[in-house]
Amino acid sequence: MQEENNTQDTRKLVKEISNRIEAILFWKGEPLNLKELQKLLETDEQTKSILVEINSDISIAINLAIEDLKSTLNDRGLCLVEIENTYTLRTSASMGSLIEKLQIEELNKDLGKATTETLALIIYKGPIKRSEIDNIRGVNSSYILRNLMIRGLIDKEIDPKNSRTNIYKPSFELLSYLGVTDIKNLPNYEEVIKELNTFNEDFSTTNSKTE
Numbered sequence: 001m002q003e004e005n006n007t008q009d010t011r012k013l014v015k016e017i018s019n020r021i022e023a024i025l026f027w028k029g030e031p032l033n034l035k036e037l038q039k040l041l042e043t044d045e046q047t048k049s050i051l052v053e054i055n056s057d058i059s060i061a062i063n064l065a066i067e068d069l070k071s072t073l074n075d076r077g078l079c080l081v082e083i084e085n086t087y088t089l090r091t092s093a094s095m096g097s098l099i100e101k102l103q104i105e106e107l108n109k110d111l112g113k114a115t116t117e118t119l120a121l122i123i124y125k126g127p128i129k130r131s132e133i134d135n136i137r138g139v140n141s142s143y144i145l146r147n148l149m150i151r152g153l154i155d156k157e158i159d160p161k162n163s164r165t166n167i168y169k170p171s172f173e174l175l176s177y178l179g180v181t182d183i184k185n186l187p188n189y190e191e192v193i194k195e196l197n198t199f200n201e202d203f204s205t206t207n208s209k210t211e
Helices: 002-028 034-041 045-054 058-072 093-107 113-125 130-137 142-150 172-178 189-210
Strands: 078-083 086-091 154-159 162-170
Touching: 002 034, 002 045, 002 058, 002 086, 034 058, 045 058, 058 078, 086 093, 113 130, 113 142, 113 162, 130 142, 130 162, 142 154
Parallel strands: none
Antiparallel strands: 078 086, 154 162
């Protein structure tokens, strides 16, 4: 009986780690490998407490939690996609027709203020990381970036300085549509770049003081 209770307690605690992984993947909005997940979870005090309770190494706990998350998302609107030990959340295949319809509706809409601001950032400051965009805008930009990519207005590439990070830049199609042959010829380019750089420096300084 005691052994059965211990097993149930362990499953419950693994479920808590599974929930944390789900939240991280949703928040990130991009693929993460096991090392990246481990790094993020290691900073969470609750996760540390769970590991002590189940007397488990974090890498083992993550693997158990991932299997739990796969099972949890079975027959749901979202699914966990795994490619070479890299994980991301995607809409399930059964939702394909619904998502396709929503995408068509989205493409037919005008760009909103937030989307236009994000696009302007990428045009002037690109290539730019999502974290930089989030810092400047003060909110998570994952959804907007996906919409811009769907519209073919921006491209996502792997950062040549860090293979674990993506960078965003305006697409050739967009630049061609704007008639731009050199980004530096954009209106008020020098002033805008100077202002954005100043903001990033101020943000970094403020952040370092609060850490």
